[in-house]
Amino acid sequence: MGAFCRDCLARLPERTSPERVVRCPACGSPRLVRHPDLDRLTLAHVDCDAFYAAIEKRDDPSLIDKPVIIGGGRRGVVATACYVARTFGVHSAMPMFEARKLCPDAVVIRPDMPKYVKAGRAVRAMMGELTPLVEPLSIDEAFLDLTGTERLHGTSPAETLARFALRVEREIGITVSVGLSENKFLAKLASDRDKPRGFTVMSREEAARWLAPKPVTAIFGVGRATASALARRGYATVADLQRADEPTLMRAFGTEGLRLGRLARGIDARRVTPDRPTKSISAETTLDADLADYRALEKLLWALCEKVSDRLKAAGLSGATVTLKLKDSGFHLRTRARTLPDPTALARTIFAAARDLLARETDGTTFRLIGVGVSALADLADADPPDLVDPTAGRGAAAEHAVDRIREKFGKAAVVRGLVLDDGPTKPPASPAGGKGAPASAKKARQRQDRAALRSSRDISPATTKSP
Amino acid sequence: MKVTVERSELLRSLSHVHRVVERRNTIPILANVLVRADGAELSFKATDLDLEVVETIAAEVAGAGVTTVPAHMFYEIVRKLPEGAQIGLDATGERAVMTIRAGRSKFTLQTLPESDFPDLAAGEMTHAFSLSAADLKRLIDKAQFAISTEETRYYLNGIFLHRVGEGPDAVLRAVATDGHRLAQVQFPAPAGTEGMPGVIVPRKTVGEVLRLIEDPAGEVKIELSATKIRFGIGAVVLTSKLIDGTFPDYGRVIPTGNDKLLEVEKHDFEQAVDRVSTVASERGRAVKLSLSGSKLTLSVTNPDSGSATEEIEVAYDAEPIDIGFNSRYLLDIAAQIEGDTAILRLADPGSPTLIEDKDAKGALYVLMPMRV
Numbered sequence: 001m002g003a004f005c006r007d008c009l010a011r012l013p014e015r016t017s018p019e020r021v022v023r024c025p026a027c028g029s030p031r032l033v034r035h036p037d038l039d040r041l042t043l044a045h046v047d048c049d050a051f052y053a054a055i056e057k058r059d060d061p062s063l064i065d066k067p068v069i070i071g072g073g074r075r076g077v078v079a080t081a082c083y084v085a086r087t088f089g090v091h092s093a094m095p096m097f098e099a100r101k102l103c104p105d106a107v108v109i110r111p112d113m114p115k116y117v118k119a120g121r122a123v124r125a126m127m128g129e130l131t132p133l134v135e136p137l138s139i140d141e142a143f144l145d146l147t148g149t150e151r152l153h154g155t156s157p158a159e160t161l162a163r164f165a166l167r168v169e170r171e172i173g174i175t176v177s178v179g180l181s182e183n184k185f186l187a188k189l190a191s192d193r194d195k196p197r198g199f200t201v202m203s204r205e206e207a208a209r210w211l212a213p214k215p216v217t218a219i220f221g222v223g224r225a226t227a228s229a230l231a232r233r234g235y236a237t238v239a240d241l242q243r244a245d246e247p248t249l250m251r252a253f254g255t256e257g258l259r260l261g262r263l264a265r266g267i268d269a270r271r272v273t274p275d276r277p278t279k280s281i282s283a284e285t286t287l288d289a290d291l292a293d294y295r296a297l298e299k300l301l302w303a304l305c306e307k308v309s310d311r312l313k314a315a316g317l318s319g320a321t322v323t324l325k326l327k328d329s330g331f332h333l334r335t336r337a338r339t340l341p342d343p344t345a346l347a348r349t350i351f352a353a354a355r356d357l358l359a360r361e362t363d364g365t366t367f368r369l370i371g372v373g374v375s376a377l378a379d380l381a382d383a384d385p386p387d388l389v390d391p392t393a394g395r396g397a398a399a400e401h402a403v404d405r406i407r408e409k410f411g412k413a414a415v416v417r418g419l420v421l422d423d424g425p426t427k428p429p430a431s432p433a434g435g436k437g438a439p440a441s442a443k444k445a446r447q448r449q450d451r452a453a454l455r456s457s458r459d460i461s462p463a464t465t466k467s468p
Numbered sequence: 469m470k471v472t473v474e475r476s477e478l479l480r481s482l483s484h485v486h487r488v489v490e491r492r493n494t495i496p497i498l499a500n501v502l503v504r505a506d507g508a509e510l511s512f513k514a515t516d517l518d519l520e521v522v523e524t525i526a527a528e529v530a531g532a533g534v535t536t537v538p539a540h541m542f543y544e545i546v547r548k549l550p551e552g553a554q555i556g557l558d559a560t561g562e563r564a565v566m567t568i569r570a571g572r573s574k575f576t577l578q579t580l581p582e583s584d585f586p587d588l589a590a591g592e593m594t595h596a597f598s599l600s601a602a603d604l605k606r607l608i609d610k611a612q613f614a615i616s617t618e619e620t621r622y623y624l625n626g627i628f629l630h631r632v633g634e635g636p637d638a639v640l641r642a643v644a645t646d647g648h649r650l651a652q653v654q655f656p657a658p659a660g661t662e663g664m665p666g667v668i669v670p671r672k673t674v675g676e677v678l679r680l681i682e683d684p685a686g687e688v689k690i691e692l693s694a695t696k697i698r699f700g701i702g703a704v705v706l707t708s709k710l711i712d713g714t715f716p717d718y719g720r721v722i723p724t725g726n727d728k729l730l731e732v733e734k735h736d737f738e739q740a741v742d743r744v745s746t747v748a749s750e751r752g753r754a755v756k757l758s759l760s761g762s763k764l765t766l767s768v769t770n771p772d773s774g775s776a777t778e779e780i781e782v783a784y785d786a787e788p789i790d791i792g793f794n795s796r797y798l799l800d801i802a803a804q805i806e807g808d809t810a811i812l813r814l815a816d817p818g819s820p821t822l823i824e825d826k827d828a829k830g831a832l833y834v835l836m837p838m839r840v
Contacts, residue, residue: 338619338620341616341618352620381839386836387647388647388648389645389647389716390716
């Protein structure tokens with residue numbers, strides 16, 4: 001059985017039987033990593049522990065032993081809760097008011113995304129030195145396939161990862177948890193078992209045993225709906241799924257059933273794909289106070305559309321499907337999508353579709369979250385072809401590109417759309433049933449705004465010529 | 469209701485009306501066809517609330533009455549009954565069912581009361597005229613491909629039918645566009661169109677009309693108002709709502725000053741475009757047209773798969789130009805050219821191109837170029 005010390009990386013001598021050793025003979029640490037398959041397993045999931053909070057604590061040591069919550073404003077949700085805050089029952093995605101109730105002494109910090117992105121990139125760069133097969137799941141976690149790297153690093157994947165974890169602690173100042181197993185599903189389960197600063201090695205047999213008594217929701221992708229469908233057929237625990245034979249699962253749930261049966265037994269054939277292409281680009285915001293007012297929501301929507309458009313343009317992408325996301329005060333999610341005839345990267349086009357979708361949803365319901373996303377991505381070069389019927393489209397696009405250039409030079413506030421400043425009537429452009437019959441007033445209003453946008457860009461232009 | 473009817477007659481009518489019925493319906497009654505027996509006639513009516521088709525056939529009516537039954541199932545049953553069968557329909561019993569009997573087959577279908585069946589209250593029609601079925605078919609055929617499917621600009625989801633000009637020069641014109649291409653077809657305005665409003669006929673309606681025209685030698689009676697249009701085609705009457713919107717001022721997008729004249733042999737051109745576009749990617753299907761002297765080079769480059777070029781002889785004497793088009797759009801338009809020669813009037817690589825049929829007048833197409 002292989003065993004080494006997670007803290008000093010000392011390898012236990014082959015002759016000792018590691019089960020009896022409690023502390024590392026070299027440094028005295030109790031954190032010994034031992035497993036019969038230690039030298040065989042190559043697929044890892046690495047997850048930074050309470051990432052945002054850890055970075056804030058690193059930068060302000062006075063916070064070390066205080067409960068720290070990273071999250072937005074008075075409202076909004078918890079982005080990250082440090083481990084101290086978690087002892088009070090605070091967890092990420094929890095509404096802020098609830099978190100404050102549970103832990104009134106918590107230090108609440110507004111997220112500083114650029115700082116986290118910088119640290120996340122540094123961690124990812126270190127991962128890249130271990131293997132080219134790094135599949136990021138988010139800013140702070142990734143799958144790594146270390147198969148065949150033994151010769152390169154001169155040691156087993158397990159020790160390579162332990163070395164990496166120490167390096168992250170030393171150079172970035174945060175801790176990570178590592179799960180090592182034989183596939184993605186199990187690696188992720190493993191990394192979660194011993195957080196924070198964990199290092200869990202798990203073979204397939206162990207995982208199957210460990211999963212068996214758990215409810216089916218322990219399998220990723222099994223939510224409430226799938227769980228109740230499974231329960232109707234008598235599958236309540238993972239063990240029930242493990243016992244079922246494949247033809248039975250296939251008959252009951254199709255290929256999805258097969259997949260679940262295999263996952264229950266710890267089988268997962270998904271590969272680690274380093275350059276998973278972007279599928280969608282989106283932006284959302286939780287409101288400071290619930291809103292039902294179309295006009296107010298529309299303003300927020302415009303800002304989000306600009307954000308999405310900026311990110312599309314920066315990535316050289318465009319998209320044809322615009323999705324509006326709304327969460328009402330009762331936390332019910334609504335998503336509404338529309339596919340455009342051509343991909344777009346223009347804020348004005350994304351906005352036109354999203355605002356139309358919004359107009360149909362503003363029926364007095366109060367919303368706590370609004371978001372917009374673009375999918376069905378295409379190359380930026382294929383976006384926004386000229387249009388026969390709408391000759392202003394080309395001008396509008398040109399205006400937007402001009403505004404982009406001005407903002408690049410003078411910052412975001414240099415040019416804003418008239419809509420942002422306008423405190424006009426609060427009614428949505430009435431959209432009769434079926435969406436037929438465009439309200440002339442809305443069209444006029446839009447033209448007015450477009451003219452305003454053009455005007456403001458003209459007003460600014462002398463400044464661009466004067467600038468050095 | 470108790471009726472006996474010949475299978476082929478019944479099948480023909482049901483095949484006309486059942487298509488209108490949407491396969492998936494949230495309102496149960498809309499899945500049904502209304503069956504009415506009265507005098508010596510049997511009539512069927514189906515609707516999707518935007519469009520209504522009524523057809524009347526002769527039948528042996530033993531008892532008048534009216535009911536509604538699931539349209540697709542009724543059609544499937546009749547379709548599967550043997551040819552030449554006499555079919556008995558009976559909805560006289562206590563239960564809400566209609567029985568269908570033929571030979572030794574018997575079916576019972578659940579019925580819904582006729583009072584629930586929606587009526588597309590047609591209201592007063594203000595204009596009426598007749599067209600030969602062949603003319604109407606041509607009008608729709610040539611414009612249909614350019615209809616938009618985009619929801620945001622719902623007013624482009626149909627054919628804009630309107631009268632242009634006065635006196636003997638007046639024409640009845642059909643226009644459709646999706647912003648990428650535009651089709652315009654016209655012929656001398658028939659009597660009765662004077663003062664008619666310009667109307668946008670929805671895509672589904674024109675498709676149904678086209679399918680209902682079985683005999684091109686026949687006449688089609690058209691009646692319309694500002695909100696509805698009605699087509700009388702043989703025994704079938706189709707009534708449809710119109711799209712409530714303003715069709716854009718298409719006149720200004722039809723280029724008049726394009727001075728680079730290109731004449732191509734339609735068949736060669738169509739085949740060449742089709743061949744080179746094989747290597748195009750699914751999305752940006754741009755084909756580049758490079759004109760120089762009497763040589764047209766068609767080329768497609770796809771960074772993922774390869775490239776293709778083909779040269780054809782053409783009549784062209786303006787200065788050289790490179791211009792790109794969506795290959796599918798080019799093929800759609802080429803398919804509408806009836807004669808041997810197509811005329812393309814070009815301006816520059818960023819402006820709309822006008823395409824006409826050298827021999828057949830009355831139709832023109834505008835195509836927006838793509839960046840290549």
